[in-house]
Amino acid sequence: MSRRPPGPWCRLGAALVALGLLAGCGVPDEDTPRAVAPPPGPFPTSGGVVTTPPPTLTAGRATEVLCFVRDDRLVRVQRRVDGTPTVDAQLQHLLAGPTAAERDSGLSTALPGAVATAAARHVGTEAEVDVGETGDETGRSDEVLAFGQIVCTLTARSDVDTVEFLRGGTSLGVPRADGSLSRRPLTVADYADLVAPR
Structure with missing residues (x-):
């Protein structure tokens, strides 16, 4: 007994069943687009070398105050940094x-x-700055502004009230805004006449 080939209705039914199965395997439509997170790296490249995506640049989480000079005045500048720097790092x-x-x-x-090299350490609420010897070939020699920059910068920190300058472990006499030398710990008030208004 020979089998008859399937009729057109049978073939149509089989095609509809196949289409229904294929439709169920796709990604469903959505009304609004949504963000898709990339998979975690590292990602292989065509050369077989594994690379990691570059870090995202973000604004720093802390503010660092530095004092520079403009028109013979001390000017406070704020920089964003990743974390609060140590006294020496600042x-x-x-x-x-x-x-x-x-x-x-x-x-x-x-x-x-005036100050080619220096190192600072924290002692209570004071910053002790050990100043190195200046070389023969230096730039500006306005010591009042130079030492004022350091005092203005370090006392901008919430954990520093005064700055003492040392050379080789001995107190160093440094000029204040009025031109007088002082070996005592200094505050920003000693340079108040030189600080530009904010």
């Missing part, structure tokens, strides 16, 4: 000078002429 940022953008806005520094 001093090193000051010694590095203004950024290109800050220089373009007219800011400069008097530090190279």
Whole structure:
């Protein structure tokens, strides 16, 4: 007994069943678009080298105050940083000078002429700054502004009230705004006449 080939209705029914199964395997439509998070890296490249995506640049979580010079006045500048720097880290940022953008806005520094190198440590509410010897080839030599920059910068911190300058462990006499030398711990009030209004 020979089998008859399936009729047109049978073939149509089979096609409809197949279409129904295929429709059930797709992603359903949504009324609004939604964000899709990328899978976690690292991601392989065509060369077989594993790479990680670059970090996202975000604004810093803390504010660091540095004092630079404009028109022979001390100017406070705020920078955003990832975390509150140590006293010495903040001093090193000051010694590095203004950024290109800050220089373009007219800011400069008097530090190279008076304080080429320095290190700071925290002692209670005082910052002790050990000042290195200046070299023969230095820039500006306006010591009042240079030491004022350091005092203005470090006393802008909530945990520093005074700054004492040392050289080789001995108190160093530094000029105040009125031109007098002082070996005692200094505050921003000693340079108040030089600080530009905010």
